[in-house]
Amino acid sequence: MSVAIPPGGTWFDTINKSFADVPIDAAKDDGISTAEFLEAAESLTTLFDLLGSKAFLPVKNDMLGNIKKVRERQLAAPAESETLQALVLNELKAGKHTATEGLLWLVRGLDFTAQALRHNLDNSAVELSNSFREAYGGTLKPHHSFVIKPIFSAAMSATPYRKDFYAKMGDDQAQIATAMNREVEALEKVVAILKTFQARKDAQWK
Template sequence: MSVSNGFLPCEDSSTVFTELKETFPSYASEKLKTMELMEGSQGVVKVIERFGKVFAPVVFDMNRNIDKINAKYKTDEQIFEYIEDMVLAEKRNDGMLVTDALQWLRRALHFISRLFHHILDNHDHGSISSDLTPLLKRAYSETLEPYHGWLGTQLFNVMSKFAPTIHCLYYTLALDKHNKVEHVIRDMRILTEKIESCVEKLKKFYEDNNLETHYRA
């Protein structure tokens, strides 16, 4: 039996993903519900916290952008029920706070989904390598690197050197249990699909409304 978030509730096969009650809005929906998107993003942050303290900058940045969006949402939860409406309302008033926060949150989610994608691909092809660093660098080059200046790139390079091994990552994502790799892979695959669909929808929304900025942070 499955639960509403798509993950399996069986206790002996639970992973850090199973603990997430939050889910991302459906890609098929016309617009994305702000609260669902923020709860889904907060759930991703909880997963990334399991990667270790070395990922603290990623966690901090995501939480900061989530807080900015949540603060605006709480000013009028009815008008800002959908994230697209919030961004367009800000655009009409020549604002950029939420638009910028959502852009960077989307980019962070894109980075994480690409990292998960490469971990899954590594597993599916039976790789015996346990080095997470090359997968991190590949995901970074595909997502965040074009928007980072020299300092941001150097920070990432340092961070990647202290990343856990893939085997250690499986262990911590399995809630410190051995022999649960397949359960981690199963749940990671579900979450990756959810993130990717929302990232794709938000990217198209920004392109269609000429909202994307390309300055380096």
């Protein structure tokens, strides 16, 4: 799927919602707004289209499937799901964990994406495949079965050359670096909050 970059803009101008615009309520245990989070997560999955390989389709579909699980719970119990934390705690109280498990996997996928992009931003001479492979090893790989690992490994190997990837993101490389750093910083913050929350005993179903 091709992504149309507006003249003078970057790929970040094409997404519906940035993680930098996801509300976080510091007064309420860093509550993350469910609706905006899901929209930002959905927007981020279009990054895998930009990578231009069908090998990334399982990665994208995995994230979209988990977004769907969380959204279904949000739609089923909107008053109890305004923040992701409230959604999880209320779902668990109801004796269910479909969305809670979906969010766990979604956060792993977002952590993988954030770490890959951060590694590539901070290491200007490193190819994308190395950044994605390193990020995979520290995030998703320990949780994947021997059946799933080769599928994701194939995606890492199918990553385009660094120069080709950044060229697809727009013409102004300085502008791209600024926009990507803003997005990755915001994503890292959200992931850190959710990983801390998910480590709490009351946020687990097992």
